Amino acid sequence: MTTGVAIVGAAEADEIGIVPHKSALQMHAEAAANALAHANLSVNDVDALFTCGLDFMPSLLVAEYLGLRPRYSSSNSIGGSSFVAHLHEAVHAIRAGACEVALITHGETRRSNRNRGVSPRPAHDDPWFPDWQWERIYGVQSPPSAYALAATRHMHQYGTTSEQLAEIAVATRAWAALNPRALKRDPITIDDVLSSPWVVYPFHKLDCCLVTDAGGAIVVTSTARARTLGVPVVEVLGSSVAHTHYGISQMPDLTTTPAARTGAEAFRQAGLTPADIDVAEIYDSFTYTVLVTLEDLGFCAKGEGGDFVSNQRTAPGGDFPLNTSGGGLSYTHPGMFGMFLLVEAVRQLRGECGERQVPDAEVALVNGMGGYLSSAATAILARV
């Protein structure tokens, strides 16, 4: 089954990593131009824009900078999963005839913003907001402590170990070693992860994603239009979005994410099962994020994520290619990572990944996770 909508272009900005000499909007513009070139389209073909991650009117800011006057736009902002959620929304908009060529862009310079005194993300500063009043006062105001709370419960309930979490960091780094654009490419061992400093128990430094500067973009259109462009066609077979909470203390079950709903729905639409996936790109804000998402998507049973990732199963040469770019843990993570999951999945399905190419990759799964395990967006893509 299929949606009749395809991704025809996907790209990063010209430079990613530590890029103090470029603005976030430059990142959007570079990535947009690169993705449109990848699609054999021009900016004049674009009639819809999806973006978020800067300002309180993100679509207006980015559209003006790019010279767009879209007839459809959305700044849906649900954390790192947003760009996968934008793809989901673009599928609906294109199928409804509300637009024909959708551009989804992302650019953040959180790494270098620190040195410019610029707030790392759009303001969230009303002390009456529930997370300020009920969580921040107890030390939870950013992702590491929130995800740590979830990981501790999983470890208690299912016996998940720090070594199993470290397996993910090690395997992801091995993929990054094959990606020239990855920030961290030196191999690491499980001992390296376990001996890296504590950030917040149960996370060591190497359990946590990078903070970088980066941009990315994808171009989406109908499969019918896609077939006229002379580029490989990557169809969206199914997509789904869900969220369950904002603050981590409000999460219904700390060991189950909204990916349990979005995965089941995306597989249902695609008419596929986890066994059909050739390559998986799963949000890795922390090692634990990957482990719990694998369970929720049905790649293994609840509580068996630790066993699933053991013995470097997800590393290059293993039988489950996962986060083949090197992920947020080792490649790039400018604050949100969902866009880069899509870019890598599209490249894998187009066979453009060089040394890290997964042989015969035909079907890919992308899962974005946003907030404090709050929102999930799943997409299943296939080369057609």
Added chain:
Amino acid sequence: MSDAFTPPLSPSPDALPFWQAANRHELRLPYCLECRAFFFYPRPRCPRCGAGPVDWRRCSGRGRVYTYCIQYQTAVPGLEQAVPFVTAIIELDEGPRLMSFLVDVAPNPDSVRCDMPVEVTFISLPDGQNLPVFRPAAGERT
């Protein structure tokens, strides 16, 4: 060690009964008269069924550690002097979960465990407001 916790509180208008009760060393939560159940955090209407207005009732102050983390560094103002400390999500005997500190316990994973029984206690902050925190229940203290 509890003196090291001086976070800036920001009681919202819909939560004043909680903070006023804390100053009487009571844990008082919103209670839905339709669901006949407590919920947290305070809101004008029940997040389960939408009913309102809600009642406010006193809880036992007993519960268990649903989960925890140990913070070795923090950027939250008023907590810098407290590291390392234990942040926990407490599941009250009455059902709701809330974020808190776990105090009177060594901040290491050998001393804290999920599901350990805890009870509420209160920290008096410099401005006179009391902050609910939790400590191991009587039989659990070493």
